[in-house]
Amino acid sequence: MWRSLASNMLTILVVVLFLLGGVILWGQSQYTSEGPLESAICLRVPSGSNMTKVSRNLQEQGAISSGPLFRIGVRYSEKTDQLKAGSYLVPAGASMDAIVEQITRGGASSCGTEIVYRVGVTRVLAEVRELDPATNRFVERAEFVPGVDEVPAVYEEKKADADTRYRIALAEGVTSWQVVDSLKAMDILDGDPGTRPAEGMLAPDSYEVSPGDNRAEILAEMQERQVLRINAAWENRSDRAAVTSPEEMLILASIIEKETGVAEERRQVASVFTNRLNRGMRLQTDPTVIYGVTKGEGVLGRGLRQSELRRATPWNTYVIEGLPPTPIANPGMASLEAAVDPDQGDYLFFVADGTGGHAFAVTLEEHNRNVAKWREIEAERNSN
Incomplete structure (x- = not known):
């Protein structure tokens, strides 16, 4: 009889352990699998909150299927005390595990x-x-x-x-x-x-x-x-670069930055200035003249006067040879890279083309035609 009772108890224990293991596996699956949230929400975790409040909030918004299971998972992963205040963008279908990772990792809030x-x-x-x-x-x-x-x-x-x-x-x-x-x-x-x-x-x-x-x-x-x-731009310079130091690269990059707002044109503009520097030609770029007038303190707010184009300043590239002594603005990475990796080509001139970009030219004759077109566009705009 005792042997039969012991055998039955052992069987019951095995069944209980089996069921318990199944529950644990089910819980793990629920915790790590895709959640019920149908569309993204912004979860706000105020300072002083706790996992119980957060789990209730998530369950009310339909982001998790079970608040108790969420809290068990948090305790099991030993993150109960790692909750960070903030606003978090919880995407559709986010798992409990992913949500816990978000609200305990912290960092910059992702919504709100x-x-x-x-x-x-x-x-x-x-x-x-x-x-x-x-x-x-x-x-x-x-x-x-x-x-x-x-x-x-x-x-x-x-x-x-x-x-x-x-x-x-x-x-x-x-x-x-x-x-x-x-x-x-x-x-x-x-x-x-x-x-x-x-x-x-x-x-x-x-x-x-x-x-x-x-x-x-x-x-x-x-x-x-x-x-x-x-440092990164200078290290990756090409043999086409006309500048001979990081300081010169920064100066040229600042001029490129002020000359065009079209990303695809930066290396073309850089090629024009590179060709001019290599030939000993003056750069003749208006932004350097403007910097000589304003010293970078505010916006000129008007067109350049002929007297300003002729006035000798350290930055007036219509007057000075080569590069000005300092940059004229803070250039971005693309302009730094363009300054030391210009396009190949023979362009020596460019002028606005009316679309926000520029028309490039190899010869002065071609450039003068482009300038005439630009003046026609300007005159038509001023008449409207």
């Missing part, structure tokens, strides 16, 4: 409200925008010029929200004075920017910032990125 300070060539613009999870596109809430326009109420409202993200978007071709002046107008930043960085030494890029960040430290990061780009 973003305030972007766009430092452009003509102005700085602050944008308040919010990501629509359904379309994964940002919806603009407000925009204004800091220090000039009235500050929108939504800007002040979102500044008070701890989950709001901030970014500085530095356009290619801005001057160092413009960057420093723009940072001064950004009221979320602290500290004196210090000495203005040398022209050309700030990398046009996107920079994640936070309220209270120091202006001088942000400028230091911009300089560090530009040094890396300068």
Whole structure:
């Protein structure tokens, strides 16, 4: 009898262990497999929250099938105490495992409200925008010029929200004075920017910032990125380059940056200046004349006068030989690369073609015809 009872108990234990193993395997499968969420959501995890609150929120929004199973998985993976506050874009079908990884890894929030300070060539613009999870596109809430326009109420409202993200978007071709002046107008930043960085030494890029960040430290990061780009471009220079040092490359790249906003044209423009330098011809480029007038401090806001084209300044390439002594703006990576890897060809001239690009020419006769066409386009536009 005892043997029979022991045998039955052992059988029951095996069955229980088998069922328990099956439950565990099912739970693991549920935890790691595709979730029930049909369309993306923005999950906000406020400061001081916990996994229980998060799991309830996720279950209410249909992102997970079981709050208790979610919490068990979190405990099993030993991430209960690793929850990070923020706003997270949870994609459709995200597994519990993937969601846990998102909200415990932290870093920059991936949805919610973003305030972007766009430092452009003509102005700085602050944008308040919010990501629509359904379309994964940002919806603009407000925009204004800091220090000039009235500050929108939504800007002040979102500044008070701890989950709001901030970014500085530095356009290619801005001057160092413009960057420093723009940072001064950004009221979320602290500290004196210090000495203005040398022209050309700030990398046009996107920079994640936070309220209270120091202006001088942000400028230091911009300089560090530009040094890396300068070194990389110079290391990969071609034997067609006319410049003989990283400093000359930076100067030429800044001129290329100011001459064209068409990415596909940069190496063509670079070839024109390279051919001119190799032949001992003056560069004769208007942006250098403008820099001689403004020193990069603001926008000229009008056409160049004949007296300015003739005036001798260190940057006036209608007057001086070769390159000017300093860059005239902060060039991006594409212009740095173009400066040391120009297109092959014999172009010596270019002029605007009315489409936003340029018409290139080998001979002065051909160039003069292109100039005449451009003047016709200008005259027609001015008459309308």
